[in-house]
Amino acid sequence: MKKTFLNRDLIQRLGFSMISLVALFTVVPIVGVMIYIILQGAPAISWEFLTAMPRDGMRAGGIWPAIVGTFYLTVGTAVFSVPLGIAAAIYLSEYASENWLTRTIRIAIISLAGIPSVVYGLFGLGLFVLFLQFGTSILAASLTLSIMTLPVIISASEEALRSVPQAFRTVSISLGGTRWQTIRRIVLPQALPGIITGVILGLERAAGETAPILFTGAAFFLPRLPGSPLDATMALPYHLFVISTQVPEMPFQIQYGTALVLIIFVLGMNLVATVIRSRARAKRQW
Amino acid sequence: MLAREHMEKSKNFREYAITRLIRVSGYSAIVFVALIFFFLLREGIPALAEVDLGTLFSTRWYPIEGLYGILPLITGSLIVTVGAMLVAVPFGIGTAVFMSEIAPRWLREVLKPLVELLGGLPSVVLGFLGILLLSPYLRVLLDLPTGLTALAGAILLGGIAVPTIVSIAEDALDAVPTSYREGAWALGATRWQTIWRVTLPAARSGILTAVMLGIGRTIGETMTVMMVTGNAPVLAVHLNSLFSPVRTMTATIAAEMGEVASGSNHYHVLFFIGMVLFLISLAVNLSAAAIVFRSKKRAERVLS
Numbered sequence: 001m002k003k004t005f006l007n008r009d010l011i012q013r014l015g016f017s018m019i020s021l022v023a024l025f026t027v028v029p030i031v032g033v034m035i036y037i038i039l040q041g042a043p044a045i046s047w048e049f050l051t052a053m054p055r056d057g058m059r060a061g062g063i064w065p066a067i068v069g070t071f072y073l074t075v076g077t078a079v080f081s082v083p084l085g086i087a088a089a090i091y092l093s094e095y096a097s098e099n100w101l102t103r104t105i106r107i108a109i110i111s112l113a114g115i116p117s118v119v120y121g122l123f124g125l126g127l128f129v130l131f132l133q134f135g136t137s138i139l140a141a142s143l144t145l146s147i148m149t150l151p152v153i154i155s156a157s158e159e160a161l162r163s164v165p166q167a168f169r170t171v172s173i174s175l176g177g178t179r180w181q182t183i184r185r186i187v188l189p190q191a192l193p194g195i196i197t198g199v200i201l202g203l204e205r206a207a208g209e210t211a212p213i214l215f216t217g218a219a220f221f222l223p224r225l226p227g228s229p230l231d232a233t234m235a236l237p238y239h240l241f242v243i244s245t246q247v248p249e250m251p252f253q254i255q256y257g258t259a260l261v262l263i264i265f266v267l268g269m270n271l272v273a274t275v276i277r278s279r280a281r282a283k284r285q286w
Numbered sequence: 287m288l289a290r291e292h293m294e295k296s297k298n299f300r301e302y303a304i305t306r307l308i309r310v311s312g313y314s315a316i317v318f319v320a321l322i323f324f325f326l327l328r329e330g331i332p333a334l335a336e337v338d339l340g341t342l343f344s345t346r347w348y349p350i351e352g353l354y355g356i357l358p359l360i361t362g363s364l365i366v367t368v369g370a371m372l373v374a375v376p377f378g379i380g381t382a383v384f385m386s387e388i389a390p391r392w393l394r395e396v397l398k399p400l401v402e403l404l405g406g407l408p409s410v411v412l413g414f415l416g417i418l419l420l421s422p423y424l425r426v427l428l429d430l431p432t433g434l435t436a437l438a439g440a441i442l443l444g445g446i447a448v449p450t451i452v453s454i455a456e457d458a459l460d461a462v463p464t465s466y467r468e469g470a471w472a473l474g475a476t477r478w479q480t481i482w483r484v485t486l487p488a489a490r491s492g493i494l495t496a497v498m499l500g501i502g503r504t505i506g507e508t509m510t511v512m513m514v515t516g517n518a519p520v521l522a523v524h525l526n527s528l529f530s531p532v533r534t535m536t537a538t539i540a541a542e543m544g545e546v547a548s549g550s551n552h553y554h555v556l557f558f559i560g561m562v563l564f565l566i567s568l569a570v571n572l573s574a575a576a577i578v579f580r581s582k583k584r585a586e587r588v589l590s
Contacts, residue, residue, distance in 0.1 A: 012478035016388055022380030023389070026448060027397060030404045033415060084311050091312025095305070107572065108315040114499075114571030115322065115564060116506025118536045122543070122560040126325035130548060147318050154315065178297070180304050208408030211508040211536070215543050237410045237509075244414045245513055252418070259411050270406050274399075 037260055044257025058221060058239075058247055063258055068225055069138075069233035070207055070265065073217070076142025076229065077149060077206045082199055084146075085153030089195075092154070093161035094183055113151035117211040120148045124216035139229040141217025148212055149202035156198020160191040193280030200273035208266045210237040220246070236262040326564055330557035337551060342558075347519035347533075349542065354555045356562075361522040362436070362532035363505055366515065369440025369528055370447055370504045375497055377444070378451030382496075385452070386459035387481050405449030413513030416442045421514055428529065434516035436532040442510050447500035454499060458492020459485060491581035498574035505536075506567055512537035535559050 052062030088105075096102040124144030134140040164187050172182040188195075210218075219232040220242055226233040240258045243250050333342070337354050344355035381401065385394050420441065421433030428437075462485050470480040486493070516531025519538070539556050546553045 008476050008479070012476045015478040015482070019380050019384045019388060022377055023384035023397065026377045026381045026452075027400050029445075030400055033419075034403070036419075037411075037415075084314055087308050087311030088314055091308045095308060096312060105312060105315055107575070108319045110571050110575050111319050111568055112315055114502050114506070114567045116508065116536055116567055118508040118539050119322070119326070119506070119560050119564050119567070122329075122539065122557060123322045123325050125543070126329050126557070127321065131325075147322075150315065150318070178301050180301050204406060208406075208410070210408070210410045211540055214540055237408050240414055241410050241509060241513070244417055255414065255418070259414055262408060263411060266408055267403065267406055270402075 034263075037256060037263065040252070041256035041258075041260030044253040045260065049254075049257055050261070053223070054221065058243055059250060059254070063236070063239060063254075063261065065222055065225055066234040066236045066239040066258070067261065067265075070236040070262075072138050072226065072233060073142055073145060073213065073235055074203050074207045076138055077145040078199070078203055079146075080143060081146035081149045081153055081202065081206075085150050085199070085202070086157050086195060088150070088154045089157030089161055090183060090188075093158045094179070094187065109151045109154055112147070113155075115148075117148065117209055118214075120144055120212040121214050121216060123147075124212060129216055135230060136215070136219075136232045137217055137230045138226060138233050139217075141213040141233075142229075144212045144216045145206040145209065148209070149206045152202035152205060153199055156201065157191070157195045160194025160198065161187060163194065164190045193276050197273045197277045197280075200269050200276075204266050204269040204273070207269065208237055208262065210235075210241055213238060236265060323564065326557060326561040329554060330559075330561040331554075333551070333554035333558035336554060342555070345521045347538070349552045349555075352551070354551070356535070356555070356559060358519045358521045359533060359535045359538050359559065360562075361527075362515070362519065363534040363536070365436050365522045365525075365527055365532060366439045366443060366511060366534055367501060367504045369436060370443035371497070371501060373441055373444025374447035374451055374500050374504070378448045378496070378500065379455050379493060381448070382452045382455035382459060382493075383481060383486070386456050387477075387485060401449050401452050404445060405453070409446060409507060409509040410513070412442050412445060413510040416510065416514035430529055432516060432531065434514055434531055435529055436515055436522065437528045439511045439515040439532070439534075440528065442514060443504045443507055446507055446510065447504050450503050451496045451500040454496035455489070455493045458489040458496065461492065462488045491577050495574045495577050498570055498577070502567055502570040502574070505570070506563065508536040508540050512540050517541060535563055539563075 049062045050067065051064050053064055055061035092102070092105065096105070121144065124140055128134045128140035128143050129136055132140075134143075168186050168190065169182050172186045173179070177185070213235060217232055217235075218238040219234050222232070222234055236258065240255070240262055243258060244255050333354075337352075341352075342354055343357060344353070345357045346353040346355045347358050381397070385397055389397065416438050417434075421435075421438045423433070424430065424435065424438055425433030466484055466488055467480050470484045471477075475483070511534045515533060515537065517533045517537060518531035519533040520527075520530065522530075522532050539559055542552070543556050546556065
């Protein structure tokens, strides 16, 4: 009898150590890699690196056009995906009833979320670049990225809208507010922090993606900044791809510096989203 | 009086217009999925007319000579995905169990953002690290001619799938009612026995969903595999192929579409591959959704 109890304890101890080790092996490389990139990349980052054009076949100078390009693409993506995504979320949370149409919409959102990024690239090439003749441009790339981010924005916004208590709506309607007035003045403001968080997380994904812009808007190298939405553009993730695979004898420092800037750009957005979320949670009274 | 009526009318009209607009936006997701499928079909189906089926499903991918055998690309995707799952499933589920069942609260609060950090890393950054750090290391460690192999891709893609698996599996474990655990403890089970025999089985459909979505992410991943798997379209039939260069479907599209004349056979075949990828991702994601749906129904039955 005593022996079996000992066994159980031993097995538990073994199991717990094993699981803890697995978790350790998952987390330690993440931390290690982040520290390594920061250590390797930080010396490359200077005012010149951030604000100068690339020189000498991109082996010297800065990454300014790639930073600007990623900024343009992110803003362009937001212009299309934010209004559409929030409106779709409002529909699902405030208007839609549970029927086959709504179920079809949900299935479509799940499908969109799972489509590989390079397939979005193909679609963007087929529809925006060739069929609508936008050419390889910021416009075509932004449209492609915005369809890709749509499911993230819709899901997060819908969750935020649904978390607003039903009583808020009931009171507003009973005071004579119309449905839209209720949404506009009561539900949306309450759900706003959650929506903003979702939007930023969606745009963060768009900012870091390479495959969808490969053949819809990314340029290998441009001697000047894009002048209109119909120009192609350099972008941070694509630039990192180019300088780590396509340019021979690329100085490591510039590669790590570019990777670090991209990570700061993307994770900075993530941090902002997290701060907004936790602040809103702390302030919330319901 | 008139003015007021007018106001009412314009208010009604606005309400009507906005409702319409929101309704249309709500349908947009359906429209986009349909559009994507339509364009993949439109550009991909001609491949079936231009390249005969025997060639398309042969084992040689060599577009310059008109050889468009997509089997090596399919096996390439498969072997990398299988390898990635061998990494991601134990590590992902293990980490989820650790976070949800074993770790004290403070540790959990530290680990969660770290795992999310990995999920937020752009795939091109992982590919970059794969080229500079992982593959030289693998080459020396395993004494290979090149470190740019399916294995390097599998390890990194495992890393990409881990955050997906952790977050969904953790949610599934958290959703197991505390009373289940308390019941097991009350019967004298140890914490480990409770995890192994009660909590994990109770969360199995959620964990299965996590793994499915992990697979979905892995098959669709492009930049990382393109950068680290060596890009050799060789038929991979043995698990040994893990140690040699391969080329996935996604990487082929990404690497070749830029240099292809639109409307050519090559162009159409690349779209055809995109169509195959689209259908695979659809199947994986919809079955994951079906698992969730079914288990929800069952839970309602059991609890009511």
